[in-house]
Amino acid sequence: MTVPDHVARPGAAPAVACTGLVVRFGATTALDGVDLVVRPGELVAVTGHSGAGKSTLLSVVAGIVTPDAGEVLVDGRRVGGVVAAGVAEAVAAGVALIPQGNGLAAMLTARENVLVPLLARGVAAAHAPARADAALDAVGLGEVFSHLVEELSGGQQQRVAVARALALDCRVLLADEPTSELDHTNREVVLRLLRARASQGAAVVMATHDPEAAAAADRVVHLDDGVLTTP
Numbered sequence: 001m002t003v004p005d006h007v008a009r010p011g012a013a014p015a016v017a018c019t020g021l022v023v024r025f026g027a028t029t030a031l032d033g034v035d036l037v038v039r040p041g042e043l044v045a046v047t048g049h050s051g052a053g054k055s056t057l058l059s060v061v062a063g064i065v066t067p068d069a070g071e072v073l074v075d076g077r078r079v080g081g082v083v084a085a086g087v088a089e090a091v092a093a094g095v096a097l098i099p100q101g102n103g104l105a106a107m108l109t110a111r112e113n114v115l116v117p118l119l120a121r122g123v124a125a126a127h128a129p130a131r132a133d134a135a136l137d138a139v140g141l142g143e144v145f146s147h148l149v150e151e152l153s154g155g156q157q158q159r160v161a162v163a164r165a166l167a168l169d170c171r172v173l174l175a176d177e178p179t180s181e182l183d184h185t186n187r188e189v190v191l192r193l194l195r196a197r198a199s200q201g202a203a204v205v206m207a208t209h210d211p212e213a214a215a216a217a218d219r220v221v222h223l224d225d226g227v228l229t230t231p
């Protein structure tokens with residue numbers, strides 16, 4: 001799909017610029033010289049077989065994994081260059097992550113899970129609850145915001161994780177398999193919300209095995225054993 005100029009702004013400075021990323025886990029090379037540029041307004045899908053390196057790529061951009069070589073710039077700021085500082089750098093640069101397996105606190109309510117990162121990022125306590133509720137409403141979970149996460153279905157939990165990231169004012173949204181637990185209707189809801197966030201000017205990078213999700217992207221890039229190709 002061609003990205004409309006007014007959305008992707010081809011001349012705009014990259015929101016994410018990965019250059020020569022190499023990540024090794026022991027004998028495994030998870031990323032092998034990955035170059036990727038994502039501009040504000042783009043929704044990019046990263047496909048590839050299980051173990052191809054998709055989550056590793058998102059984790060490097062999120063500052064969770066420090067690359068063995070190469071660098072990530074978010075809005076021109078280096079992320080993950082210093083061990084253990086990466087996550088703080090990514091957060092400061094406006095990166096939000098929907099992690100694979102959702103990463104929610106099971107003993108907190110859906111609403112508390114969305115609230116905590118808002119408060120941690122400095123949103124005023126007077127405004128944060130309304131923002132959390134609006135995000136949960138957007139993913140169709142307004143009725144269960146006071147339920148503990150452990151009481152929710154897998155698909156509901158995944159939508160809480162989506163709401164948690166969408167509630168943040170992010171410039172870069174990383175979504176790791178954000179539709180893997182969802183039925184058709186909820187998949188469409190989540191894909192529409194990711195698209196809307198891109199239309200508002202964020203760069204959205206989504207790792208996915210889901211052909212429907214990949215088809216909704218402006219651009220698909222493919223990872224094959226840590227090497228990025230464009231299909």
Ligand SMILES: Nc1ncnc2c1ncn2[C@@H]1O[C@H](COP(=O)(O)OP(=O)(O)OP(=O)(O)O)[C@@H](O)[C@H]1O
Pocket residue numbers: 025028029030048049050051052053054055056057100
């Ligand atoms: N923390 C880790 N320690 C050791 N090996 C790891 C670690 N994280 C990932 N790997 C390895 O790196 C490779 C890439 O894994 P990654 O999770 O990035 O793949 P993926 O494409 O996201 O897979 P999936 O689609 O199954 O989620 C795999 O061989 C995996 O076993």
